[in-house]
Amino acid sequence: MFSFKNYIAVTSLEEAYDELLKNKKNIILGGTSYLRMGNVAYNTAIDLSNLELDYIKEGETCIHIGAMASFRDLEINEITQQLFDGVLDRCVRGILGVQFRSNVRVGATVFSKYGFSDLIPTLLAMDSTVVLYKGGEISLEEYLKEESLRRDILVEIKIKKEGRGSFQSIRKSKTDYAITNTCVTKIDNKIRVAIGVRPGKAVLSYRAMEILNNNERTEEIIDRACEAMSEEISFGSNMRGTAEYRRAVSKNLVKRAIQEVL
Ligand SMILES: Cc1cc2nc3c(=O)[nH]c(=O)nc-3n(C[C@H](O)[C@H](O)[C@H](O)COP(=O)(O)OP(=O)(O)OC[C@H]3O[C@@H](n4cnc5c(N)ncnc54)[C@H](O)[C@@H]3O)c2cc1C
Structure with a gap:
């Protein structure tokens, strides 16, 4: 179990950020499931609960998801249920139980x-952007490419309103982590293919996307794209599966997801 010397429930993001910078051992609290x-x-635990960041709301061009929205919110909120064929609901629905999903936070x-x-x-395939208190707005794609974690606070996620989506994953048992997963989306007729649990952090398959977005999407082209994905993406081994297994399964998951969005 983690511990901390001081606790502060901040009343503004500015206060939270100032507090975060005061000591290397100060931390932001989400739902604390992972921290536990x-x-x-730790030195000071900074609680964002009073900042009303648990929203999911529709703006003019984007859907805005606050950092303190829970996985359960993604599942039951009418906006996220409709968005991209409900992929946000589908990707979190299988994670442990309702109590757990009510506690863990998107941010x-x-x-x-x-x-x-x-x-x-899933958010990567949806072409989302992250809004950081100090760093401002950047694409999730660029954010994930950064090796280290910034000293910053994630405030919200922004997602385009229109698109189709399919999320696919495989698990050994219902409550385990995924062995691998994928999300494929179609936004303005452009396909995006994201691969997660490689088991490294999620990446896009640029080669698969190039093939799918520059050719008529026949069965043969879809197979070529899946093959290209499996050559481009690096997979690794851990207790849940070998790199070879992940590569083979991922090809099938990606194919299924592409067919679903088309
Ligand atoms: C037993 C277990 C099983 C899990 N299984 C799965 C699974 O199958 N699939 C899956 O996708 N996920 C799984 N997860 C991960 C889970 O879904 C959450 O991603 C994870 O728990 C983090 O959310 P949290 O709210 O608990 O974060 P916390 O534990 O509160 O925080 C995690 C880290 O984020 C930092 N942080 C919190 N909020 C912010 C913010 N707004 N800005 C900047 N930094 C912040 C904290 O300082 C900390 O370093 C699992 C987690 C656990 C504990």
Whole structure:
């Protein structure tokens, strides 16, 4: 279990950020499900609960998801249920139980770039952007490419309103982490293919996307794109599966997802 010396429920993002910078051992609290798995002693725990960041709302061009929205919110909110054929609901629905999903937060997850995440590849395929308190707005694609974690606060995620989507994953048992997963979307007739749990952090398959977006999408082209994805993306091994297994399964998941969005 993690511990901390001081606790502060901030009343503004500015206060949260100032507090975060005061000490290397100060941390932002999300739902704390992940923090509780560690045994780290922190200095000050900064709670964002009073900042009303648990929203999911529709703007003129985008859907805005606040950092403190929970996975359960993604599942039951009418906006996210409709968005991209409900991929946000589908990607989190299988993660442990309702109590757990009511506790874990979107902002904590995306900020941390977890390689095992089901949500991050989905948001990546949706061409989302992240809004950071200090760093401003950047695409999730660019954010994930950064090796280290910034000293910043994730405020919200922005997602375009229109698109089709399919999320596919495979697990050994219902409550385990995924062995691998994928999300494919179609936005303005452009396909995006994201692969997660490689088991490293989620990436796009640029070669698959190039093939699918520059050719008529016949069965043969879809197979070529899946083959190109499996050559381009690096997969690794861990206790849940070997790199070869992940590569083989991923090809099939991607094919299924492409067919679904088409
Ligand atoms: C037992 C277990 C099983 C899981 N299984 C799955 C699974 O199958 N699939 C899946 O996708 N995920 C899974 N997860 C991960 C889970 O879905 C969340 O991604 C994870 O718990 C982080 O969310 P949290 O709210 O608990 O974050 P916390 O534990 O509160 O925080 C995690 C980190 O994020 C930082 N942080 C929090 N909020 C912010 C913010 N707004 N800005 C900047 N930094 C912030 C914290 O300081 C901390 O470093 C699992 C987690 C656990 C504990």
